Amino acid sequence: EAGVTQFPSHSVIEKGQTVTLRCDPISGHDNLYWYRRVMGKEIKFLLHFVKESKQDESGMPNNRFLAERTGGTYSTLKVQPAELEDSGVYFCASSQSGRKLFFGSGTQLSVL
Amino acid sequence: EDQVTQSPEALRLQEGESSSLNCSYTVSGLRGLFWYRQDPGKGPEFLFTLYSAGEEKEKERLKATLTKKESFLHITAPKPEDSATYLCAVVTHNNDMRFGAGTRLTVKP
Numbered sequence: 309e310a311g312v313t314q315f316p317s318h319s320v321i322e323k324g325q326t327v328t329l330r331c332d333p334i335s336g337h338d339n340l341y342w343y344r345r346v347m348g349k350e351i352k353f354l355l356h357f358v359k360e361s362k363q364d365e366s367g368m369p370n371n372r373f374l375a376e377r378t379g380g381t382y383s384t385l386k387v388q389p390a391e392l393e394d395s396g397v398y399f400c401a402s403s404q405s406g407r408k409l410f411f412g413s414g415t416q417l418s419v420l
Numbered sequence: 421e422d423q424v425t426q427s428p429e430a431l432r433l434q435e436g437e438s439s440s441l442n443c444s445y446t447v448s449g450l451r452g453l454f455w456y457r458q459d460p461g462k463g464p465e466f467l468f469t470l471y472s473a474g475e476e477k478e479k480e481r482l483k484a485t486l487t488k489k490e491s492f493l494h495i496t497a498p499k500p501e502d503s504a505t506y507l508c509a510v511v512t513h514n515n516d517m518r519f520g521a522g523t524r525l526t527v528k529p
Contacts, residue, residue: 312463341517343519349521350424350519350520350521350522351464351507351509351519352519353516353517353518356515364514364515364516366516367516399463399464401463406515407452407469407511408454408466408469409454409464409466409517410466411456411463411464411465412463413461413462413463414462414463
């Protein structure tokens with residue numbers, strides 16, 4: 309069974325540019341989460357989808373971040389325009405029950 | 421405010437030297453405590469879930485325990501392949517999962 313896959317694994321962009329991260333959850337998992345780890349800090353929750361609906365987006369830092377999950381399958385997280393403080397590792401996780409989460413390998417985002 | 425604190429930040433052990441990692445938490449309405457293992461360049465990998473004080477779970481050389489204020493991850497006779505960052509996370513009453521900063525474990529042969 310395929311796990312959670314994230315694309316790209318690394319992204320280096322300049323301040324002010326746009327970046328879109330993609331997450332393909334495990335097939336059949338209705339719950340999809342985005343998390344972020346900024347250097348030296350703990351992993352922090354960004355938002356939670358149940359199917360195509362945003363269940364909780366309380367962790368989204370500001371309106372430069374836009375997450376979508378069209379059709380309840382894969383999800384994208386767009387950062388526009390990117391700022392230096394957006395650098396970090398962005399993890400996606402999926403779950404069937406909302407309890408045990410399966411994480412992807414993350415996207416390392418570097419904003420220069 | 422909900423908080424999860426892990427200690428120590430880093431731990432170096434000799435192969436075979438048992439030890440424990442700590443995760444202390446203050447959350448409103450704990451709905452579960454999770455332990456994850458994370459290897460460099462990978463996402464967190466699920467190890468255990470604990471739901472109530474007094475509960476224990478075991479897997480190979482790892483044993484997780486839970487009290488009302490903290491959880492311990494005991495590592496018995498560790499091997500170099502146990503080297504990783506161990507993350508603790510709690511699920512709060514509103515189903516948010518909050519992570520600690522992790523303990524970076526190095527086991528030397």
